[in-house]
Each structure stands twice: as C-alpha cells, then as structure tokens.
Amino acid sequence: xxxxxxxxxxxxxxxxxxxxxxxxxxxxxxxxxxxxxxxxxxxxxxxxxxxxxxxxxxxxxxxxxxxxxxxxxxxxxxxxxxxxxxxxxxxxxxxxxxxxxxxxxxxxxxxxxxxxxxxx
Numbered sequence: 001x002x003x004x005x006x007x008x009x010x011x012x013x014x015x016x017x018x019x020x021x022x023x024x025x026x027x028x029x030x031x032x033x034x035x036x037x038x039x040x041x042x043x044x045x046x047x048x049x050x051x052x053x054x055x056x057x058x059x060x061x062x063x064x065x066x067x068x069x070x071x072x073x074x075x076x077x078x079x080x081x082x083x084x085x086x087x088x089x090x091x092x093x094x095x096x097x098x099x100x101x102x103x104x105x106x107x108x109x110x111x112x113x114x115x116x117x118x119x120x
Contacts, residue, residue, distance in 0.1 A: 003088055007049040007098060014043035014076065014083070014097045014104075017111050042111050043097065045074045045104075052101040063101070070104055077106040077114075 007013050053069045056062050063069075070076050083099025108114060 004046045004096070005086065005098065007047050007052070009049045010051045010053075010055055010101045011049040011098055012045060012052050012070075012101050012104065013047040014078065014099060015046050016043040016094065016097060017075075018094060041077050041080060042075060042108055042114055043078065044111075045070050045072055045076050046096065048072060049101070057102060068107055070101075070107055075108040075111040076104045077108055078103045079105065 004013055048071075053066065054064045078097075078099065082103040083097035085095040086098050087095045
C-alpha cells in the first residue's frame with residue numbers, strides 16, 4: 001500500500017483484515033461489512049514510529065526487553081475500537097488505524113486461521 005502515514009513516537013499504523021462480503025453459502029453480506037469493521041481485531045502492521053516497542057510504559061515495563069516485537073508486515077491482534085481511523089482523501093482503500101504500540105496484544109502467524117463472528 002502506498003502513501004502510508006509515518007507514525008511518530010510510539011505510534012503504529014495497522015491495516016485491518018478485510019472481512020467476507022459473501023457467506024460460505026453465497027449470500028451477499030456486504031450490508032454487514034460496516035458492522036464487522038468494529039469486530040475485526042486482526043490487521044497487518046504497516047508502519048512503526050521510531051520509539052514503538054522500545055520505550056518504557058507508564059507502569060515501568062521495558063518493551064525493549066521483549067523477545068517478540070512486532071515488525072512491519074506482521075499480522076497483529078488488537079482490542080476493539082483501538083486507535084484512530086484514518087483514510088487518505090480521494091482513495092477508495094479501506095481505512096487504516098493509527099494506534100499506540102501498547103494496543104497490540106498478540107502476533108498472529110496466519111490471519112486466515114482466525115475469524116470474527118460474521119465469518120462463522
């Protein structure tokens with residue numbers, strides 16, 4: 001994806017995983033895609049701020065000592081309603097999320113192995 005904003009500090013940019021627009025039975029569920037966007041908790045990490053996963057949290061946790069640090073291109077899991085939705089003017093691309101590095105709660109090896117309620 002081109003034109004990804006450059007996050008600063010401990011911010012990261014995530015592209016949420018796109019949900020299904022048709023059910024396994026072939027039914028159009030595109031009307032529920034907007035609702036699903038609030039339930040998708042997996043996305044691809046597109047950009048990292050210079051201090052992302054390197055600083056100490058307010059609670060004193062040193063993230064630089066973590067063994068598993070998300071990198072650009074990794075798929076990650078985050079809580080619902082995390083971050084701020086952003087979209088470049090004139091682009092039809094789905095929104096991106098600008099969030100704190102501490103909003104990332106897990107690394108995902110295969111994003112297709114996980115689904116939200118609407119995919120079931």
